[in-house]
Amino acid sequence: xxxxxxxxxxxxxxxxxxxxxxxxxxxxxxxxxxxxxxxxxxxxxxxxxxxxxxxxxxxxxxxxxxxxxxxxxxxxxxxxxxxxxxxxxxxxxxxxxxxxxxxxxxxxxxxxxxxxxxxxxxxxxxxxxxxxxxxxxxxxxxxxxxxxxxxxxxxxxxxxxxxxxxxxxxxxxxxxxxxxxxxxxxxxxxxxxxxxxxxxxxxxxxxxxxxxxxxxxxxxxxxxxxxxxxxxxxxxxxxxxxxxxxxxxxxxxxxxxxxxxxxxxxxxxxxxxxxxxxxxxxxxxxxxxxxxxxxxxxxxxxxxxxxxxxxxxxxxxxxxxxxxxxxxxxxxxxxxxxxxxxxxxxxxxxxxxxxxxxxxxxxxxxxxxxxxxxxxxxxxxxxxxxxxxxxx
Numbered sequence: 001x002x003x004x005x006x007x008x009x010x011x012x013x014x015x016x017x018x019x020x021x022x023x024x025x026x027x028x029x030x031x032x033x034x035x036x037x038x039x040x041x042x043x044x045x046x047x048x049x050x051x052x053x054x055x056x057x058x059x060x061x062x063x064x065x066x067x068x069x070x071x072x073x074x075x076x077x078x079x080x081x082x083x084x085x086x087x088x089x090x091x092x093x094x095x096x097x098x099x100x101x102x103x104x105x106x107x108x109x110x111x112x113x114x115x116x117x118x119x120x121x122x123x124x125x126x127x128x129x130x131x132x133x134x135x136x137x138x139x140x141x142x143x144x145x146x147x148x149x150x151x152x153x154x155x156x157x158x159x160x161x162x163x164x165x166x167x168x169x170x171x172x173x174x175x176x177x178x179x180x181x182x183x184x185x186x187x188x189x190x191x192x193x194x195x196x197x198x199x200x201x202x203x204x205x206x207x208x209x210x211x212x213x214x215x216x217x218x219x220x221x222x223x224x225x226x227x228x229x230x231x232x233x234x235x236x237x238x239x240x241x242x243x244x245x246x247x248x249x250x251x252x253x254x255x256x257x258x259x260x261x262x263x264x265x266x267x268x269x270x271x272x273x274x275x276x277x278x279x280x281x282x283x284x285x286x287x288x289x290x291x292x293x294x295x296x297x298x299x300x301x302x303x304x305x306x307x308x309x310x311x312x313x314x315x316x317x318x319x320x321x322x323x324x325x326x327x328x329x330x331x332x333x334x335x336x337x338x339x340x341x342x343x344x345x346x347x348x349x350x351x352x353x354x355x356x357x358x359x360x361x362x363x364x365x366x367x368x369x370x371x372x373x374x375x376x377x378x379x380x381x382x383x384x385x386x387x388x389x390x391x392x
Contacts, residue, residue: 001028002035003310006044009051010239011280012113012246019055026056032064038310043236046072046118076117079106083116083207085175086124090211092139093128100136101127101201101212103219110206111213112243119240123167123176127214129194130181133160137168137179144170145177154361155351162186162345183222187341188325189334190225192218192263216248217256224272225265228328232275232305241272242280253288264330266292271328274302301327343369 005025008018039048049068057065083106093100102124109119128136137147145168151159159166164182169175183197184190200215214222220241227237245251260269270293273284293299321342325335346364354367 001025002030002038005030005035006039006042006048006235006310007279009047010042010044010235011047012118012243014051014055019051022051022055023059026052027059032061036064036067040071040120042234042309043120044239045120046075047113047236047239050118072117075120079109079117079119079121080207082106082121082124082175085177086126086211087207087209088143089124089126089140089177090209092143093136096135096139098128098132098135098139099198099201099212101198101214103127103214103222107204107206107211107213108219108240108244111204111216111219112240112247114247116206119236123178125165125178125180127180127183127194127197129198130160133179133181140168140177140179145175146170149348149352151351152358154358155346158346158361158364162341163347184225184229185341187345188229188338189264189329190229190268192221192225192259192265216244217252217259220245220251220256220272221260221263221265221269224260224269225263227272227275228268231324232271232309235279235309238272238275238279242276242282245276245284246280246282253285257288257291260292261330264334266330267298267328270298271302271305274299275305278302278306297327343372 005022008014008022008025011018014022035048036045039045045068049065049072052060052065052068086102086106090100090102104125105119105121105123106116109116109121113119148167148169160181163185165178165180168177168179182194183192197214197218200218201212202215203210204213205211213219223237223241223244227234227241230237232238256269257266260266270289273289274293276282277284277289289299322335322339325338326332329335329338344365346368350364350368350371353371354364356363356367
């Protein structure tokens with residue numbers, strides 16, 4: 001019942017029949033702790049509070065509504081804070097002639113829901129050209145942000161070559177900027193190139209100022225990739241994609257399809273659009289879905305995802321992730337490349353668990369598979385042990 005209620009409120013506005021259904025669900029015996037925790041886990045607390053207040057406040061316990069209100073007020077304050085910080089960031093970068101695009105977060109909330117506070121966000125995602133990273137880093141540091149974690153010059157060079165973002169923090173970690181120079185790490189094949197995206201930016205008004213962000217067509221493709229990459233574990237990710245499509249004045253679908261094919265992300269796009277169609281009931285042109293999902297496999301997978309979306313997230317074993325990537329990636333070799341890069345390319349954890357001098361930095365490429373084999377061996381042993389205890 002609680003899961004049905006969350007699926008009901010995962011949208012910007014409700015029709016009369018949906019309001020009636022929400023009232024019917026709210027009038028049932030509900031586990032309010034479960035409802036709150038699942039809404040929080042899926043980024044839906046602001047939408048839950050909005051729709052319950054509008055449609056069922058008279059039949060719900062006051063303590064639950066008060067709890068929702070406290071959380072959404074805190075989220076509103078956080079989003080206003082982040083909006084102010086991103087305006088400062090954009091102004092400084094513009095003054096120094098660095099093109100910057102803000103995406104996700106409060107800006108996506110404004111575009112999809114018409115209000116910056118209807119999404120929950122904890123950071124600012126900013127995209128710049130790779131060649132502007134050093135200057136962008138200096139500008140962030142001039143505002144009091146610090147790279148986290150701090151990397152040695154060799155580790156930073158490796159990270160810039162293989163990954164797509166770095167965190168910068170300030171205010172005792174209260175404000176986080178995720179500085180992106182690409183839209184996906186090389187360990188996850190997605191060839192929507194930064195220079196092309198930056199040539200197509202649009203301006204969106206937020207908090208009385210205009211901020212550059214991804215073109216709607218690029219944002220639809222990016223959100224589809226981002227959700228697919230993270231196994232669509234968040235229901236709000238589907239909702240914001242659907243509501244972005246609904247709110248857009250126009251969408252050049254042929255361009256979306258063409259860019260998806262070029263990015264090797266046609267199946268990811270199909271999966272995202274099928275999910276948005278099911279959850280948000282948004283109209284996707286039939287010829288678009290027919291073109292990008294000819295065999296219907298992504299429609300089938302979208303149903304499987306929604307069936308299990310409220311299950312507790314499991315530890316993603318490498319074999320499970322690789323099998324999933326085989327389903328969502330356009331080419332099997334892309335899934336193989338992603339798997340190999342995930343195995344061999346070092347990450348923060350490798351640098352933090354083994355401190356090698358710069359002259360031996362290349363050894364991290366041998367150390368990583370050894371460390372992963374130990375991690376997965378321990379996980380497998382525990383899994384087998386738990387099964388043995390269950391069957392004994």
